[in-house]
Amino acid sequence: MGFVAFIAERGALLRNIWIAAVLVFLLPALSAHASDRLTVVLVGDTGLNAGGAPVDARGGWKGGRLVSGAEALAGIAPWLAGDVVFANLETTVMDRNDIAARDKMFVFRMHPQGAREFVAAGINVFSLANNHALDYGTRGAGETLAHVAAVPGLRAWPGLGRSREDAMRPHVFEMRGMRVAVSAAGNAGGGLPARAGHAGMLQERTDFPAVAARLKEETADLRILSVHYGREFDPLTDAVNVARFRREAAGAGATIVAGHHAHVAKGVEISGSHLVAYGLGNFLHLGTQNMARFDICRDFGLLLRVGYARGDEGLKVETVEAVPLTGMHLRVVPMEGAAALLRLEVLNYLGGQLDGEDARGLRFRPQADGSGLWCAAGATDARCVGWEEPEVSAREGEVAAACGRVVTRGSL
Known part of the structure; x- marks a missing residue:
């Protein structure tokens, strides 16, 4: 080997050693930087078909025409960008129309293609525990469980199972180097244990403490507890459920409690180190009515984007964005302008x-895009520079009167 070739070879070897050494020091730092933030998106009741309508791979039925998931979600898709994106899937999922429905006012079923389109739009966690999970009996619930488990890109789908333990078991996955565990409890449960090909659901009223306790046993950086509960059309949360969520959910180590079922948005709080969304309202469900007919406390859905930073004591909420939604019955979009502000x-x-002992209800400062922003003290997010809690609304009396009304399905 000539002298020049020798020097070139040695030079290349030293360069490669230097690059490798740099990578040894940089990769852990880069990895830590990549995983020190986590964005969680939360939305409420979701489904892609009218009540009792046949399933069709081309979309769901609404007003006598088929609507695809892509069409219905186009206006909200940018807001679904996140690491963990949660929705309550309030429907059965099946590719057949020969399973008998239960005898009830509203029954929902959706083609598996609809579930795939929701996931393609960004959702990667479904709760399956709610009062429509058993609309087509335990056989329909078994179909749901089988089809949802086969959706590419879906990371968790708790709430249904073939045994009590199966229905209670948290679904666990890794995201950005963090361990995420999700559990779900819903109303109108039953059917456990279920025979082969069927599935059942625990009952929120009696099994909520056990589901929360089982979630606490799971080693995780982020724990999400989904709860389908309460009275429909009521934006206020009663003291019993507030105490229950703070005691059982936060006490069980749930990082986030995601509540739904009322079809209307409710307040959001930080209780200790835990975020509680008492009601997310409707997200996108073709089987629901146009909520625009209601008053200002009931005519919108809620999308929340929660920004976490990881420190020495684990994940900490830094920011919460609130996005009021409209068109949840057909094509969901963010509210804008004066409507969003109100x-x-x-x-x-x-x-x-x-507001209470060791709990604070969140107040959102309006942003230019129609969303609201809440920032924790010391938040490092650039949007939080100079953030202050908004003043009390001049329309608080009007809001209080609307939210205090008693609205039931029978009074509509």
């Missing part, structure tokens, strides 16, 4: 009803 004032009023 609904943020509604959320701030509802948050104010949640």
Whole structure:
């Protein structure tokens, strides 16, 4: 080997050694930087078909025409960008129309293609525990469980199972180097244990403490507890459920409690180190009515984007974005302008009803895009520079009167 070739070879070897050494020091730092933030998106009741309508791979039925998931979600897709994106899937999932429905006012079924389209839009966690999970009996629930488990990109789908332990078991996955565990409890459960090909669900009213306790046993950086509960059309959360969520859920180590079922948005709080969304309202469900017919406390859904930073004591909430939604019955989009501002004032009023010992209802400062932003003290997010809690709305009396009305399905 000539002298020049020798020097070139040695030079290349030293360069490779230097690159390898640099990578040894940099990769852990880069990895830590990549996983020191986590964004969690939460939305409420979701489904892609009208009540009792046949399933069709081309979309769901609404007003006599087929609507695809891509069409219905196009206006909200940018807001679904996140690491963990949660929705309550309030429907059965099947590719057949020969399973008999239960005898009830509203029954929902959706083609598996609809579930795939929701996931393609960004959702990667479904709760399956709610009062429509058994609309087509335990056989329909078994179909749901089988089809949802086969959706590419879906990371968790708790709430249904073939045994009590199966229905209670948290679904666990890794995201950005963090361990995420998700559990779900819903109303109108039953059917456990279920025979082969069927599935059942635990009952929120009696099994909620056990589901929360089982979630606590799971080693995780982030624990999400989904709860389908309460009275429909009521934006206020009663003291019993507030105490229950703080005691059972936060006490069980749930990082996030995601509540739904009322079809309307409720207040959001930080209880200790835990975020509680008492009601997310509707997200996108073709089987629901147009909520625009209701008053300002009931005519919108809620999308939350929660920004976490990881420190020495684990994950900490730094920011919460609130996005009021409209068109949840057909094509869901964010509210804008004065309409969005007023609904943020509604959320701030509802948050104010949640203040208590070691708990603070969130107040959202309006942003230019129509969303609201809450920032924790010391948040490092650039949007939080100079952030202050908004003042009490001049329309608080109007908001309080609307939210205090008693609205039931029979009074509509």
